[in-house]
Amino acid sequence: MTGTGSGVRRVVVLVMVLLLSWTAGCGGSGESRTPAVSFGGVRDQGSSGYAVAELKGFFTQQGLTVSPTWATSGTVLMQGVASGDFDVANLGPAQLYEAIRNGACARVLRPTQGAAYGVIAQTGLGLDTTLPYPRVLTQLRGRTVGVAARGAAQELVLRSLLTEAGLDPDTDVTWVAIGGGAAAVSAFAAGQVDAAMSYPQLEVNLRATGAAFDKLVDLAGANSPLGEFWQSVAVANCEWADDHPDLVMKFCHALNQGVRALEQQPDAGPQAFAHLGLGSNPGQARSLWDRYKTPVVEVPPLTEENWRHQTMFTPHGTAPAFSEYVVDGCSTA
Template identity: 30%
Template sequence: MKLGKTLAMLSLAILAATGRVASADDVVRVGEGPFITGGGYFVAEGKGYFKKLGIDVQPKMFIDGALAVPSLISGELDISFMTANAALFNSIAKGAPLVFVLDRGNNKRGRGYTVINVTQELHDGGLKSMADFAKLKGKRIGLGATGSINQYLFAKALEKAGLDPRKDVTWVTNVPQPDLMKMLGQKQVDATDLAYQFGFFAQNNKWGPIVTVDDEIDPDGAVGLYAARKQFVQEKRDVLVRFAMAYLQGVKDFNAAAGDPDGHKDIVEILAKRTALQKPELVRAIAPHWSYTNEDGVPNVKSVMAMQDYWSDYFRLVETKVPESQLFDLSIAREAKARLDRDKPFGN
């Protein structure tokens, strides 16, 4: 009882120092998905970091970040996970009141989260690495969506092999990643770009081996981000900053566990329960390929802007480019990191 009372008093003291008192206004409605790239969020939730800073997170789960966009635009969500895809750039260009505020995973060298798998037949025929991708000319490439991060990475890999991704392959799109694994095994597609866990499953089930991890294609490139409603940023800034503080503490724990899962069994258990992996042994098996999240919270701006340029200038999927100043608000991450370092609400 004494310990609980002490923690409660500490939480109130922290809130008082920020000029806020915990209230119903401190709700944050979050769009999330069952992917390990969201590990920073799941750890912060599982370890009570949000509650400690007076934040009541109310998550709504989506199988793809693109599906959360309508809910974010309509005001049903305050913040949501996203990928920097062509459709999202177009939505913002047309007036969607969204802004990128936090990193949510990138293909840091050595910790790449997305992979390319090919059929066993192609692998046996000599396609064993990105250096052999010229063999994909005329082949069918499976994807979750046109203009997605997965298509971007695969297209860049094809270019490195001297192919034109606009005409030298056939894109098979709008297929969920679990189905793409099976289609690979059934030779309905010849290759696909998948989240690491799905690529791992496909390889283990003999549907097709992993031939490259995408940190070889776009080192440190953005995979996921958090986008927030501009109105929420303006009207509930302190709430969002405290959300970001708790999240960044979760990110720090998540990154440490990715490098040493056996030394962070509590983190592994949290991730197993809250992601599609379900089993701690699977979480450990794919480490360190959980993705990496920047511990200062700042998204990889250069990478995101390069994606927009690519979809606009090369594939012609983006009609009107949005300037960096309209796409990002980096002040949230910077203020959260500064307050986290100064106040040390979690003791480290």
């Protein structure tokens, strides 16, 4: 009898363990009931909408946990979203179009930033910043030009501008990958390049270190030479987006709330900048927001016309099929 009783007890314990495991796997804990979305981005103003959605609890309200990974170039982000390392990433459309043309797959959710680029040069070169565009860029003939990564969005856009200025981007300039963040600041400040494609984060950090530069072209806003340009768009891994349409719409709704808050709530932008490390203190973050907010609060809409406009900055001048690669209803969720 003793052997039989212990055997029954072992069976009962085993059944209880299996039941507990099954219950946990089906959402028995609060953590497992909250879907986690992996996000890849760069700590710049293009990520402001995501930052606000996180800070103000919009993702949490949708039952989502968003886990960010911060990178320094669109190349890393494109590889991550294509491979499935990221469910969602923030990157440049020109680079995205070329990746899709070469066989990658990604679903576009919405644009997250308008044009915020610029072209800067070393002050010691004595270039004439008063010349009109595109003539001002002819002064880059024979110069070294820094971009975050070769073949990424910055280079693709600047190549189109140099071509418009009558330069051959393959022979008239020498391209140098200078990375992002502190690496880009160090490279420019040390004179490793004559000019560079700039963005607010780079300019702010250069000024913080006392490094001077001349602004050859200001490309911020829809009235710049870039027009209705999207500097970044939110894109999703194809498999994740296709298999989880409800999660995608929840993510889109929260992100859209974040973008609207940037437009409507005076504190949202400065808080986002501070959260992203743009500014060494809240006061500086607010000052930077006042200076660089335009591309974030005036994002050109997601339309087929603007979708085609981005092809001006791609090597082949073609766009993927709008209906195939854009998630319908996300931008208005």
